Amino acid sequence: xxxxxxxxxxxxxxxxxxxxxxxxxxxxxxxxxxxxxxxxxxxxxxxxxxxxxxxxxxxxxxxxxxxxxxxxxxxxxxxxxxxxxxxxxxxxxxxxxxxxxxxxxxxxxxxxxxxxxxxxxxxxxxxxxxxxxxxxxxxxxxxxxxxxxxxxxxxxxxxxxxxxxxxxxxxxxxxxxxxxxxxxxxxxxxxxxxxxxxxxxxxxxxxxxxxxxxxxxxxxxxxxxxxxxxxxxxxxxxxx
Amino acid sequence: xxxxxxxxxxxxxxxxxxxxxxxxxxxxxxxxxxxxxxxxxxxxxxxxxxxxxxxxxxxxxxxxxxxxxxxxxxxxxxxxxxxxxxxxxxxxxxxxxxxxxxxxxxxxxxx
Numbered sequence: 001x002x003x004x005x006x007x008x009x010x011x012x013x014x015x016x017x018x019x020x021x022x023x024x025x026x027x028x029x030x031x032x033x034x035x036x037x038x039x040x041x042x043x044x045x046x047x048x049x050x051x052x053x054x055x056x057x058x059x060x061x062x063x064x065x066x067x068x069x070x071x072x073x074x075x076x077x078x079x080x081x082x083x084x085x086x087x088x089x090x091x092x093x094x095x096x097x098x099x100x101x102x103x104x105x106x107x108x109x110x111x112x113x114x115x116x117x118x119x120x121x122x123x124x125x126x127x128x129x130x131x132x133x134x135x136x137x138x139x140x141x142x143x144x145x146x147x148x149x150x151x152x153x154x155x156x157x158x159x160x161x162x163x164x165x166x167x168x169x170x171x172x173x174x175x176x177x178x179x180x181x182x183x184x185x186x187x188x189x190x191x192x193x194x195x196x197x198x199x200x201x202x203x204x205x206x207x208x209x210x211x212x213x214x215x216x217x218x219x220x221x222x223x224x225x226x227x228x229x230x231x232x233x234x235x236x237x238x239x240x
Numbered sequence: 241x242x243x244x245x246x247x248x249x250x251x252x253x254x255x256x257x258x259x260x261x262x263x264x265x266x267x268x269x270x271x272x273x274x275x276x277x278x279x280x281x282x283x284x285x286x287x288x289x290x291x292x293x294x295x296x297x298x299x300x301x302x303x304x305x306x307x308x309x310x311x312x313x314x315x316x317x318x319x320x321x322x323x324x325x326x327x328x329x330x331x332x333x334x335x336x337x338x339x340x341x342x343x344x345x346x347x348x349x350x351x
Contacts, residue, residue, distance in 0.1 A: 068264035068271055100284060103277035108270065 002118035005239050006140040008128035008168065009150030010160035014180040016045060017210055018150060019127035020219055021228070023088070025236040028222065032122035033087040035079070037061070039136035040129050041101075044093035046080060051217035053080075058094040061113075062102035070112040072119045079120075082220055089121070090220070110139045130160070132167045141169055146239040148176045151200065153193040161197070172199075176238060179203040201238070204231050243287040247301070250288055254302050257282055272307045279303055311346035 007019035016038065023036040038045030039061070046058050059078040064070055079089035093101070113136075117124045126144065128137035141147050147169050151157055161168075169175060177200045179190065184206040194200045207228040213219045223229060258266055258278055265275040279299050282288075290298050304313050315324055315334055323335040332344035 068262050068268075068274055103274070103281040106273045106277060109274065 002122055002124060003146075003239070004114065004118070004124040004126065004140065004144040005146045005148065006126045006128050006137070006144035007148045007150065008137065008141055009130065009148075009180075010152060010157045011130045012182070013150040013152045013157060014182055014204065015130075015150050016040075016127050017214065017219065018148070018178065018180065018204060018232070019125050020049075021210075021223055021232045022148070022235055022239075023123070023125040024085070024222055025229070025232045026123045026125070026240070027085055027088045029233060029236060030123070030240055033120070034123045034125065035089045035091060035117050035121040036125050036127065037117065037136075037140075038090075038092035038127040039134055039140075040127070041093050041097065041099045041134075042129070042131075044095060044097050045127065046090065046092045047095035048217060049090060049092075049220050050080065055095065060094045060097060060101075061091045062093055062097060064116075065105050065109055065113065066102050070109055070116055072116045075113065075116040076120060084221075091117075105135045107135070107139065110136050114139070114143060130164070132164055138167060141167065145174065146176060147174050148178055148235065148239075151177060151179050151193065151197055152182060153179065153188040153190040157193070158196060176201050176235065178235065181206045202231055202235050204228060241287050242289045245288050245290060247290050247293075247298075250290060250298075251302060251305055254279055254282055255306060258306070266306065275307055276300075276303050279306075311344070315344070 005022070007015050007022065009015050020036060023034050026032050027034040050058060058080055061078050064074040064078050067074055075091070079091060081089050114124070126137070126140035128134070128140055132138065149168060177197055179194060179200050179202070181188065181190065181204060190203070205227050207223070207225040209225040210223055210228060213221065213223065258275065262274070262278050265271045265278055276299055279302050283295060283299065289295070293301065304310060309316060311332070312324060315321055320337050321334060322337045325333040325335070327333060332346065334342045334344055336342070
């Protein structure tokens with residue numbers, strides 16, 4: 001049976017990188033078929049995950065969501081894949097697209113999309129949008145077996161969760177809180193933030209290699225940083 | 241860019257567009273919520289506006305014509321209404337449970 005994992009959290013908390021690295025861990029270590037879905041229409045993920053690809057090599061999940069009925073075949077047509085990961089698919093919006101490119105999604109369509117993705121993959125990792133208006137993200141958080149809440153050790157993150165708390169699941173059994181260290185130059189109140197949020201299960205360390213991947217547009221490649229990967233492996237073990 | 245148009249020709253265009261591209265949204269009741277999203281997208285892409293109506297109100301009105309009972313929709317299902325008599329295209333009488341009768345302000349257009 002397929003398992004859906006939603007990765008959510010405050011803006012700039014490393015959701016996309018953590019979600020992608022978790023998806024890769026599930027693919028390489030757990031030998032699963034994996035789909036990575038990014039519903040972000042403000043900054044379409046495919047444009048920066050595959051900056052070197054021609055537009056004709058990228059597809060858009062918007063095309064599947066535009067249909068009145070969404071079947072497995074419609075979703076499969078929109079999967080972007082890389083040669084090094086044969087059973088790993090990327091789904092998202094591509095360069096130039098925005099929230100006006102396609103009709104608004106409706107609940108029945110998103111349910112059909114999740115169902116189709118579940119038929120294709122063992123694991124579906126959804127890189128949720130911070131904005132509460134995004135229907136796919138809200139439904140992913142509602143329907144996922146595990147919800148990974150990304151936190152950063154700063155006041156902005158606390159403000160985000162206190163304002164947007166209603167959109168997150170209240171069912172503690174499904175929630176895994178993960179602290180993300182996005183900076184190494186400054187003193188970060190990591191312990192204080194952990195005390196504030198309580199039950200922070202994992203901490204993703206700062207990774208220079210990961211930052212390099214973001215800058216060079218090579219996030220779709222496997223990360224060499226051992227410490228970061230150890231934490232991701234521990235999270236993968238927990239969600240599986 | 242705004243593209244002003246009259247309601248009736250717009251309705252014809254939207255009906256044609258939806259039936260050609262998203263027919264299931266017109267025929268399956270469970271897909272009616274999708275219909276509004278396709279109407280919204282069509283209006284946005286073409287920039288159509290109808291004088292005196294916001295985009296939201298226009299979308300609702302087009303939706304009402306296509307998926308509901310046009311000008312009668314707002315009267316249907318109300319406990320205080322006993323009877324609706326459509327006597328002619330411009331003559332609709334609403335009989336209330338307390339016995340009083342009112343002529344509806346709306347009328348059918350020649351479409």
